[in-house]
Amino acid sequence: MVTEFLRETKRELHGTPVVPGVVYGPALLARSEIPAAAIEAFAEVVHDDAAAALAAYDAAAAVVADGFTAKALHVSGAAAEVLSASAGLARDKGLRSVVRRQLAAGEPLLRALHTAVEHFAGLFTQMGGLMAERVSDLHDIERRITAHLVGVAEPGVPTPLVPSVLLAKDLAPSDTALLDPAMVLALVTGKGGPTSHTAIIARQLGIPCVVGVAGAGEIEDGAWVLVDGAAGTVSTGADPDGARARAAADAEERAAVARWRGPARTADDVAVKLLANVADVPTAEAATGAPVEGVGLFRTELSFLNRADEPTVEEQAEIYRGVLEAFGVGRYVVARTLDAGSDKPIAFATHQGEENPALGVRGLRLSFDNPGLLDRQLDALQLAAEQSGVETWVMAPMVATVAEAAQFAGKVRDRGLRAGVMVEVPSAALLADRMLEAVDFLSIGTNDLTQYTMAADRMATNLAHLTDAWQPAVLQLVATTARAGAAADKPVGVCGEAAADPLMACVLVGLGITSLSMAPAAVRPVGVALGRVSLDDCRAAAAAALDAADPAAARAAVRDLLG
Structure with missing residues (x-):
């Protein structure tokens, strides 16, 4: 065992929890300075x-x-x-x-x-x-x-010699993407929010992660730290024996989680669909190894980020068919039409020079003055569904009005596919009952719904307390949407990052959400968490979260209630 050669004064730092897990190890500081x-x-x-x-x-x-x-x-x-x-x-x-x-x-x-x-x-x-x-x-x-x-080496994350806790003021996506989960016990950053690139990749890798930790940069290189990714705490000067015991118990718990095979059901045998978020054929093939019932979010635009020209219907269909066939007959795939624009510019689709692209022409809005773009994508999805024989649902992003939902649903149904829309704009949540008169299902994208509801840039570290799906206002909109789904007897899922949080998953089920879609690495922890609580427990947790004053109080109330 590595000698604990640096012991700091006992203190506990707080940040935004991203990926649960308790670990204890030496701090490894990522340096960004050039000599x-x-x-x-x-x-x-x-x-x-x-x-x-x-x-x-x-x-x-x-x-x-x-x-x-x-x-x-x-x-x-x-x-x-x-x-x-x-x-x-x-x-x-x-x-x-x-x-x-x-x-x-x-x-x-x-x-x-x-x-x-x-x-x-x-x-x-x-x-x-x-x-x-x-x-x-x-x-x-x-x-x-x-x-x-x-003439010096590129800055970035040093190669750990022993399993370590990686601390940084901020992590570049290029560094986070290549981390080795066997050597990086946890990620702690001083900046960032729950939907930052670092957070999203940490979920994909299954590495315990806490972001937005004030004072993280003051921890000395080599000092032993205890990280609790569920509580969002980073502790220095902890009792070594007690810290190791907590980490060992968590490791045993995670080993038990890894053995979970699904399908997801609450303790009183209420079924909850757990689905995968995928981006392309390789990620779809990898996701088939997880205990999921299909795909809740196929991000179709990610296959075309580097294309200068629009792919033909046949070229698109070939990619879509590969994703559908990875799951095969018996499981369904929900494809999202191009969510291009804002941070995902696509040369053949997005508008250039917008003053505020996050509130501009993105998602479904690209089809307003270029309807052929959407029509050709829907033709390709129809062709892929026919060739693969896999049940295919199609949803549009950035839908704001009932008229938009109805027009989109008509195009999808004309091609024999099931039609839905994403609830990312608050107006879609407020009009969820009328949206469901036009479409067959709704899927809530909590990342954008939170950002737009709270009027806070999700990358602003000093606003991380606002860009948190545990905000009561956001949960109220989720509840409104779920109630509309129950009244219409139509499915309402969540495909944003909130679905990957085991504690939040219990709240979402309590609010009436019928499916949760997430990175495959998060499926088993969520499935185990749901299996330990009843539907009544979930409803009580939802009520407690809705009544809380802020995200921290909501998490604490639900954690206390569910034990």
């Missing part, structure tokens, strides 16, 4: 002219972009998505254009790069919403390009 000496030495380098300096930038940016692309080939799902997005950002012509302009104005190369990054960081921050999420990506790219320019 000052290397930067000072590079400042003495004089390029012949602006063109030579730009050529040096181009070479460094290409190496960084190629590195992201190479890493993306070894992962899938959300990890591959964020790495591909980072590669695109490193190659971005707009970023290069500002660097070129600043060089022409006489700025040295590192200053020109910094000016360009801050320019776009400011723009993304002003846009808010999911675009603000890319600011951390920009800063990560700046550090990596700078490292190549000054």
Whole structure:
């Protein structure tokens, strides 16, 4: 066993819980700084002219972009998505254009790069919403390009020599995506919210995670820390024997969870459908190993992020068929039509230059002035369903009015498929009863529903208490939607990140939610949690959460109630 060579004063830090799990281990600090000496030495380098300096930038940016692309080939799902997005950002012509302009104005190369990054960081921050999420990506790219320019290794996560708790002010998606769960016991970040890239990938990997921890950066490298991913606490100076006992008990619990085979039922034998979130054929094939009854969210747009032109109906159908056939006859797949726009720009679909893309033309709204885009995707989904024989449901994102829902449902039913819409805009929740007169099912996307309900950028660390699905206002909208589903005798699911929280899953079932869709790694913990409570327990938990004053009080009340 590693010697606990650093023991800090006993203290308990608090953050936003993301992935449950109790671990005890040495802190490993991720450093983002580049040695000052290397930067000072590079400042003495004089390029012949602006063109030579730009050529040096181009070479460094290409190496960084190629590195992201190479890493993306070894992962899938959300990890591959964020790495591909980072590669695109490193190659971005707009970023290069500002660097070129600043060089022409006489700025040295590192200053020109910094000016360009801050320019776009400011723009993304002003846009808010999911675009603000890319600011951390920009800063990560700046550090990596700078490292190549000054001749040092790219900054990032050090390779753990022993299983460790990784602490960072913030983690770049490119670092988080490649973590080894066998060596990284837990993730703790000073920044970020429950729907940040770090949180989403941590769920995919099944690594206990707490984000938005004030003071996390003050913990010394090597100090032993106790992390409780369910309570959102990070403790230093804990009694070693007691901390190891807690971690061992949790490890035994997680081993028992890993043996769960489903299907999900409450203790009094009420069935709850547990479904998988998938992005493409590889993630669908991987998800078939989880005890799920199908797919609750097939993010179709993630297969086309790097396409400059729209794929043909046949090309789309081939991809969709691969996902459907991975699950086979007997299980169903819910496909979401293109959720392009905001932080997921697709060259052949999204609008350029929007002032606030999170509130702009995204999702279903792309079809308003380009109806053929949606029609061709629906044709492809119809073809894939016919060829595979797998039951296919189709839902549209960013639906705000009953008229939008009805028009979409008509197009889907004309193709023999089951029609639904996502509840992400508060108006859709408030009109859920009328929405269900037009469609066959509803699926709640808690990430965007929370952001829009609370008017808070989900990437703003100082607003993480607002961008939390445990907010009573958000739960009220979920309850309203679920009641409408029960009255209409139609299914209402949750496919946002909240569905992956075992404690929240009990609340959602108590509110009347009929299915939960999540990253495959979260399925077993959720299934076990539901199996230990009755439907009446879930209803009591839902009532307690709704009555709470804030997310922390809601979690505490439900945890106390359910034991």
